[in-house]
Amino acid sequence: MFTPEIINKFSSINTPFYYYDLAVLEENLSVLQKISRQFGYHIHYALKANANPPILELISKYGFGADCVSGNEIKRALEFNFTADKIVFAGVGKTDREISFAIKNNIQCINCESIVELDVINELARKEERRARVALRINPDLEANTHHYITTGKKDNKFGINLKELDDLGNRLSDYSNIQLIGLHTHIGSQIRDLEVFKHLALRLNEILDGFKRRGIIFSDLNLGGGLGIDYENPEKNAIPEYQNYFKLFHDTLKPFPNQQIHFELGRAIVASCGSLISRVLFVKKGFETEFAIIDAGMTELIRPALYQAYHKIINLTSHGPSCKYDVVGPVCESSDFLGKNVMLPETHRHDLLAILSTGAYAEVMASRYNLRDLAPAVYSRELK
Numbered sequence: 001m002f003t004p005e006i007i008n009k010f011s012s013i014n015t016p017f018y019y020y021d022l023a024v025l026e027e028n029l030s031v032l033q034k035i036s037r038q039f040g041y042h043i044h045y046a047l048k049a050n051a052n053p054p055i056l057e058l059i060s061k062y063g064f065g066a067d068c069v070s071g072n073e074i075k076r077a078l079e080f081n082f083t084a085d086k087i088v089f090a091g092v093g094k095t096d097r098e099i100s101f102a103i104k105n106n107i108q109c110i111n112c113e114s115i116v117e118l119d120v121i122n123e124l125a126r127k128e129e130r131r132a133r134v135a136l137r138i139n140p141d142l143e144a145n146t147h148h149y150i151t152t153g154k155k156d157n158k159f160g161i162n163l164k165e166l167d168d169l170g171n172r173l174s175d176y177s178n179i180q181l182i183g184l185h186t187h188i189g190s191q192i193r194d195l196e197v198f199k200h201l202a203l204r205l206n207e208i209l210d211g212f213k214r215r216g217i218i219f220s221d222l223n224l225g226g227g228l229g230i231d232y233e234n235p236e237k238n239a240i241p242e243y244q245n246y247f248k249l250f251h252d253t254l255k256p257f258p259n260q261q262i263h264f265e266l267g268r269a270i271v272a273s274c275g276s277l278i279s280r281v282l283f284v285k286k287g288f289e290t291e292f293a294i295i296d297a298g299m300t301e302l303i304r305p306a307l308y309q310a311y312h313k314i315i316n317l318t319s320h321g322p323s324c325k326y327d328v329v330g331p332v333c334e335s336s337d338f339l340g341k342n343v344m345l346p347e348t349h350r351h352d353l354l355a356i357l358s359t360g361a362y363a364e365v366m367a368s369r370y371n372l373r374d375l376a377p378a379v380y381s382r383e384l385k
């Protein structure tokens with residue numbers, strides 16, 4: 001990814017910037033396409049991980065669908081050639097405008113997160129004189145073994161319809177004359193590396209599907225959400241996520257209805273590895289016990305360490321030699337503004353270039369202008385050729 005030629009080109013670009021290696025993304029997409037086809041699974045890319053135009057162009061070119069969590073994401077997906085019949089829309093707090101926009105554009109499915117929302121979708125679809133295709137997002141009450149801020153499928157999380165409510169709903173489904181109920185949806189969290197979690201999900205879904213079947217309700221679609229994690233510790237070694245094991249686990253465990261279409265919504269797994277945040281060292285400063293490498297990127301460009309205590313591998317692109325330990329911190333006026341603690345780097349100097357790896361997902365999309373900092377630009381590998 002970082003050849004001497006590329007590093008040389010970096011030296012003439014103002015830092016910080018996000019660097020996207022589109023060859024890495026293509027490699028990921030072609031592996032995902034091949035494996036998902038083998039299983040006959042439909043993949044929707046979760047736009048919220050990264051919605052930059054060149055990235056969306058590539059992903060839609062591979063024929064994948066889109067998973068959106070706002071009206072603007074639906075709009076963006078349509079602009080970048082994701083067809084409406086492959087767009088799904090989730091979110092606990094959809095506005096009336098967003099719901100109507102989704103209905104007007106006849107997207108594949110609205111993933112509905114509560115009974116009150118179901119009433120609203122029905123009403124808005126009636127106004128549009130349409131039947132909206134809807135899947136019920138269920139909260140399966142499962143532990144995802146990931147950071148608690150990115151767990152979404154426990155019963156005390158705000159997401160989805162809880163199992164008790166789902167049971168009551170089963171009897172009233174025919175009340176919704178402007179809704180075509182096509183399936184079930186679930187998404188239990190993000191950065192899930194313990195695949196056993198997905199096995200528990202599949203088993204729970206089998207029970208729920210059985211419950212509906214006993215009432216004579218058969219769904220055409222089942223959407224298992226996203227959440228497949230990546231290896232932030234060894235990104236160079238394990239650049240491709242565990243797609244094969246992930247899909248095989250569902251294939252072996254899940255008991256879908258005949259002809260039921262299976263969908264996934266992957267974000268991080270697809271785009272995280274193609275991005276790096278490139279930053280210059282401003283100062284190396286002795287602290288009381290630690291040495292600080294103070295760099296020109298911080299929580300404004302990458303909030304994940306501050307928000308989720310997330311780990312990103314950091315490498316020094318310009319200095320080489322024996323390692324020392326640094327706390328790599330940003331310039332923002334917050335003590336939570338760090339990119340990495342106890343990071344082993346070759347002896348690091350002012351003006352060295354550092355790369356913070358695996359920042360293709362949930363980095364640039366979460367950037368802020370706190371401290372009135374400028375938004376860092378994106379640079380694509382093809383521009384450096």
Ligand SMILES: *Cc1c(COP(=O)(O)O)cnc(C)c1O
Pocket residue numbers: 046048049067069090091187189190191225226227228265266267268269
């Ligand atoms: C965020 C999100 C995803 C994608 O999650 P990843 O961990 O990036 O794969 C999928 N579905 C829904 C509903 C989401 O909110």
